[in-house]
Amino acid sequence: VTIPLRVEEMAHGGDGLGRHDGLAVFVPGAMPGDLVRVEITEERPRFARGRVIELLDPSPDRIEPPCPHLADGCGGCPWQAAGHPAQLRWKQRTVRSQLAHLGDIHDAEVRPIDPASPAFGYRNRMDLRVSGGRPALAAARSHDLVELDLCLLPVEPLQRVIRRLDGLAGLRRLTLRAGVASGETVAIVDGDPPADASDRWGIPVRAPAAARIHEEVAGVRFRIGGRAFFQVSTPGAGRLVHHVDLALAGAEGVLLDGYAGVGLFAATVGRRFGAVTAVESDRRAVDDLGHNTDGRVTVVGRRLEEAVAGLGRFEAAVVDPPRAGLGPGVPECLAAAGVRWLAMVSCDPATFARDARRLVTAGFVLEWVQPLDLFPQTYHVEIVARFTRAGAVGA
Numbered sequence: 001v002t003i004p005l006r007v008e009e010m011a012h013g014g015d016g017l018g019r020h021d022g023l024a025v026f027v028p029g030a031m032p033g034d035l036v037r038v039e040i041t042e043e044r045p046r047f048a049r050g051r052v053i054e055l056l057d058p059s060p061d062r063i064e065p066p067c068p069h070l071a072d073g074c075g076g077c078p079w080q081a082a083g084h085p086a087q088l089r090w091k092q093r094t095v096r097s098q099l100a101h102l103g104d105i106h107d108a109e110v111r112p113i114d115p116a117s118p119a120f121g122y123r124n125r126m127d128l129r130v131s132g133g134r135p136a137l138a139a140a141r142s143h144d145l146v147e148l149d150l151c152l153l154p155v156e157p158l159q160r161v162i163r164r165l166d167g168l169a170g171l172r173r174l175t176l177r178a179g180v181a182s183g184e185t186v187a188i189v190d191g192d193p194p195a196d197a198s199d200r201w202g203i204p205v206r207a208p209a210a211a212r213i214h215e216e217v218a219g220v221r222f223r224i225g226g227r228a229f230f231q232v233s234t235p236g237a238g239r240l241v242h243h244v245d246l247a248l249a250g251a252e253g254v255l256l257d258g259y260a261g262v263g264l265f266a267a268t269v270g271r272r273f274g275a276v277t278a279v280e281s282d283r284r285a286v287d288d289l290g291h292n293t294d295g296r297v298t299v300v301g302r303r304l305e306e307a308v309a310g311l312g313r314f315e316a317a318v319v320d321p322p323r324a325g326l327g328p329g330v331p332e333c334l335a336a337a338g339v340r341w342l343a344m345v346s347c348d349p350a351t352f353a354r355d356a357r358r359l360v361t362a363g364f365v366l367e368w369v370q371p372l373d374l375f376p377q378t379y380h381v382e383i384v385a386r387f388t389r390a391g392a393v394g395a
C-alpha cells in the first residue's frame, strides 16, 4: 500500500511523523514539511511505519547533504539533509513533548536550546567499525556497514586520519581520540594493526591500556585514558559545565558528583564547594578521576546505586547517568541524603522525562530544563536541569 503523507513533526528517535486517517505514521528519512509518497511497511493498532517511495514536495528545511555517505545509508549523521536551525527547533520540541508525555510535566520552563557544538567537525572521538580492511560506520537501522572515504563529524585532525586509514583487516575495534586543547591524537586498537600503522595513518597507535590523551575544559586539564568516557564535543563540554554551574546556583555544603567519569564536573563546578564526593564505576575512569582532582575530592570507585546510601549527607548533587538513566533507588537516596540543589544531566529526553517524574515523586521540584545540541546532524539532544528540594536540614 502506498499513501501520500504530509510530515508534521520530528519524532523522538529521528523519524518524520505524519498522520493518515488518524493513524500516526513514522517515516525514517522524512522531515517536517515534506510531502512524501510512503509505502506502509508495518501496521499496528496505534501507529504504522512507512518507507519513502517518492519525495513529492520537499520541506523548506531540506539542504544538499554535505557528505556523500548519507546516500550510501551511513547512520552517522542521519539529519544532514536538514539545515542546522531546523535541527535545533526539532530538538527543542522533543524535550518539551517527552517531558509532557513520559514525565507528565507540562509547566516546566524549557529554556531555548544552546547550540553548543559547531554543525560539523566537533567529535573528539570516533568509534569506527571495520569492513573490507577499511574504516566503516553502521548503516542507519541495520547491521550493515558503510565503508568511509571521509567523515565530517570528527575534529579536523581525525578527519585527516580517517582519509588515510587502511589495512584494518586485523583489527577488532578501532577508536580515534583527540585532545582539542593539547593537540594530541591517538588511535586505540584491539587486534593487530599493520606494522607501520603510525606512519601510514599519521597518528600514534596504542593498545587500550597504553592510550592516553589530555583535554582542557573550563581552565582544567583532564587526563583521559583508553576508552574512558569523556564528552565527545569539547566545546559542548564547556557549555555543559556552564549550565551545571547555573543549575547549582546558590548551592553550598558538600557536593556529590554521581557518575563522575574522569571528573568533568568534580574538577570544575566542584571548585566552589568545600568538599566533593565523586562516584564512578569504570575502573579506568576512576584512575583518571583521582589524577584530575585535588584533595578536596573523595573518589569512590563503585556503582552509585550501591554506594549512595552509605556516603553520608550532601546538600548538593550533580548526576549525569548513562543513557539508561538513574539507577534503582537513586532519587529516594538523594532526598534521604539531604540534597537541596540538584543538577541533572541527561543524554536522552525520554529517560530524562521518566527520571524527572521519579525525582518529583521523591520530593524535588523541577525548576528549569536547558536543552543543548551537543550532537548536530543526529537526533541526540543533551539536557541539563535544575531541581531543588525544600525541607532538608538547613532549609
Ligand SMILES: C[S@@+](CC[C@H](N)C(=O)[O-])C[C@H]1O[C@@H](n2cnc3c(N)ncnc32)[C@H](O)[C@@H]1O
Binding pocket: 229, 230, 231, 258, 259, 260, 261, 262, 263, 264, 265, 279, 280, 281, 282, 285, 302, 303, 304, 305, 320, 321, 322, 327
Ligand atoms: C554520561 S557519563 C558522564 C561522565 C561525566 N559526568 C562527564 O561529563 O564526563 C556516565 C559515567 O557514569 C559511569 N557509570 C555508569 N554506570 C554507573 C553506575 N551505576 N554508577 C556509577 N557510575 C556509573 C560511566 O562509566 C561514565 O563514566
